[in-house]
Amino acid sequence: MAIQSPGEPSARGAPVxxxxxxxxxxxxxxxxxxxxxxxLATGPDLGFFEIHAENYLxxxxxxxxxxxxxxERYPLSIHGVGLSIGGAGPLNAAHLERxxxxxxxxxxxxxxxxxxxxxxxxxxxxxxxxxxxxxxxxNRVCDHIDQVQEQLQRRLLLENPATYVEFATSTMDEAxxxxxxxRRTGCGLLLDVNNAYVSSVNHHRxxxxxxxxxxxxxxxxxxxxxxxxxRDAAGAPLLIDTHGAPVAAAVWDFYAFALALLGPxxxxxxxxxxxxxxxVLIAEAQYAERLLEPAQRTVREVCA
Amino acid sequence: xxAQHAFAAALLDANAPCPEGLTAWNGSDPTRxxxxxxxxxxxxxxxxxxxxxxxxxxxxGEEFFRAMAGVFVRQAPPQSALLACYGEGFPAFIxxxxxxxxxxxxxxxARLEWLRVRAFHAADANPLPPDRVAQALAAPERLxxxxxxxxxxxxxxxxxxxxxxxxxxxxxLDDLARVDPGIPETALVVRPRLxxxxxxxxxxxxxxxxxxxxxxxxxxxxALAVAAATDxxxxxxxxxxxxxxxxxxxxxxxxxxx
Numbered sequence: 324m325a326i327q328s329p330g331e332p333s334a335r336g337a338p339v340x341x342x343x344x345x346x347x348x349x350x351x352x353x354x355x356x357x358x359x360x361x362x363l364a365t366g367p368d369l370g371f372f373e374i375h376a377e378n379y380l381x382x383x384x385x386x387x388x389x390x391x392x393x394x395e396r397y398p399l400s401i402h403g404v405g406l407s408i409g410g411a412g413p414l415n416a417a418h419l420e421r422x423x424x425x426x427x428x429x430x431x432x433x434x435x436x437x438x439x440x441x442x443x444x445x446x447x448x449x450x451x452x453x454x455x456x457x458x459x460x461x462n463r464v465c466d467h468i469d470q471v472q473e474q475l476q477r478r479l480l481l482e483n484p485a486t487y488v489e490f491a492t493s494t495m496d497e498a499x500x501x502x503x504x505x506r507r508t509g510c511g512l513l514l515d516v517n518n519a520y521v522s523s524v525n526h527h528r529x530x531x532x533x534x535x536x537x538x539x540x541x542x543x544x545x546x547x548x549x550x551x552x553x554r555d556a557a558g559a560p561l562l563i564d565t566h567g568a569p570v571a572a573a574v575w576d577f578y579a580f581a582l583a584l585l586g587p588x589x590x591x592x593x594x595x596x597x598x599x600x601x602x603v604l605i606a607e608a609q610y611a612e613r614l615l616e617p618a619q620r621t622v623r624e625v626c627a
Numbered sequence: 628x629x630a631q632h633a634f635a636a637a638l639l640d641a642n643a644p645c646p647e648g649l650t651a652w653n654g655s656d657p658t659r660x661x662x663x664x665x666x667x668x669x670x671x672x673x674x675x676x677x678x679x680x681x682x683x684x685x686x687x688g689e690e691f692f693r694a695m696a697g698v699f700v701r702q703a704p705p706q707s708a709l710l711a712c713y714g715e716g717f718p719a720f721i722x723x724x725x726x727x728x729x730x731x732x733x734x735x736x737a738r739l740e741w742l743r744v745r746a747f748h749a750a751d752a753n754p755l756p757p758d759r760v761a762q763a764l765a766a767p768e769r770l771x772x773x774x775x776x777x778x779x780x781x782x783x784x785x786x787x788x789x790x791x792x793x794x795x796x797x798x799x800l801d802d803l804a805r806v807d808p809g810i811p812e813t814a815l816v817v818r819p820r821l822x823x824x825x826x827x828x829x830x831x832x833x834x835x836x837x838x839x840x841x842x843x844x845x846x847x848x849x850a851l852a853v854a855a856a857t858d859x860x861x862x863x864x865x866x867x868x869x870x871x872x873x874x875x876x877x878x879x880x881x882x883x884x885x
Contacts, residue, residue, distance in 0.1 A: 382751075383751035383779075415708075443635035448638055449667075449708075487663045488651065488660045489650045491649070525660075527653065555655045556656040557653050557654070557656075561660065
């Protein structure tokens with residue numbers, strides 16, 4: 324069974340279920356423990372917060388204490404980093420159950436995961452590992468997404484990956500692979516603009532062609548982050564998706580280009596390493612909102 | 628499936644060759660590109676251990692810690708995506724890790740740090756309310772028959788080393804130069820509300836608490852504590868546990884027999 328967003332035809336004849344709400348088409352920030360108290364004390368004007376699900380799959384303590392209070396004031400996105408949707412083995416049923424309980428408790432406006440694997444034969448690698456884009460992988464990923472959407476009773480947003488290698492066995496390109504997953508499962512797309520940029524450099528792809536080949540009407544959220552620079556064995560640029568730096572100028576440009584096609588879309592500033600003071604991240608979010616504004620104006624003009 | 632298996636195996640084995648079937652647009656050797664994944668996996672897991680064991684890291688320095696943690700990560704990678712649970716086996720690994728033998732208290736400091744992380748994420752519960760304590764004290768003849776629930780976050784570590792003083796010195800709470808690491812200490816770790824507390828328990832306190840945990844009455848647990856430490860002061864120990872919110876419920880005999 325797949326969960327469709329309202330008003331879309333169901334590819335597998337699945338029942339249509341309305342979302343409990345949507346993230347506002349504004350900028351949000353990843354929620355970090357070092358910012359908990361300041362957020363509650365100052366109540367910054369942000370569209371939403373996003374958490375990594377796995378950090379909150381604990382029994383109690385300060386994480387739940389602060390998240391409960393912040394959830395009362397802000398929309399929430401829950402972003403999984405450990406489900407291993409692309410894993411060769413079955414999904415971890417206990418992990419999925421804990422996720423379901425977390426979603427039930429916090430009622431987020433969005434839930435997302437990655438087109439990647441992170442667990443194999445019981446070992447968790449704590450990284451988003453790449454997949455060959457072939458039919459066998461496609462079937463497996465779709466089965467896993469069906470299972471997740473059925474158990475969580477909500478639509479999943481699937482994030483496009485940042486990758487450093489390609490596979491000789493791939494038979495389709497990434498955009499075609501993602502498009503087919505979305506068509507079959509009815510899941511949505513989390514467009515990580517930084518990942519798209521990083522992968523386009525790393526694999527010498529045409530970034531605009533990649534974007535326009537994706538089913539853009541299914542984008543439910545955008546991610547923006549920073550990368551680090553390295554080189555491959557031939558000296559070609561190799562960008563590393565670190566989430567440890569401000570959003571790069573080229574990524575902001577591509578974001579503006581994407582917004583012109585997408586219209587206003589909830590946008591997360593991701594920062595997981597070398598985390599600066601909250602004010603620095605708020606400034607980045609405000610910059611994203613300045614770029615979101617013309618997109619909103621365009622939509623109003625079109626609708627007028 | 629076998630392709631993913633080969634990829635997974637090569638991630639943790641620095642000497643394994645690059646998995647077959649990886650390509651790059653410019654025909655460059657994919658080994659260098661694969662190394663990005665290998666590095667992400669190992670260094671992110673070392674980072675996770677560094678976050679859980681900051682005083683252990685300070686005691687041996689960053690370079691030594693990362694090398695030691697790297698050996699552990701390859702031997703015992705996480706079995707769960709909940710990284711807060713990763714590192715339970717690290718103190719025992721440190722104890723067996725030959726190059727760390729020169730710091731004999733290192734493993735116990737790591738055990739204390741593990742108890743802190745465990746307490747941080749443990750289930751919440753209210754500490755015993757003062758009126759419940761007052762009610763119990765109003766009938767002293769019934770105190771020995773009470774059974775005591777410890778707070779779900781509570782952990783105890785009995786060490787041959789001055790584990791509490793060493794830890795406190797690294798929080799700036801104590802002067803490291805004045806700490807004699809050879810003095811045995813027992814640590815009580817508990818998080819009654821938001822903040823994790825680390826305090827030194829008097830001798831016998833660990834026996835009292837393990838008596839509570841195994842379902843003995845207050846009287847039975849206290850008798851064991853006195854047997855373990857002749858100078859054990861039940862009133863002082865009980866007051867300490869109450870003050871730090873280490874107890875969450877008292878049960879009359881009738882309640883426990885139900």
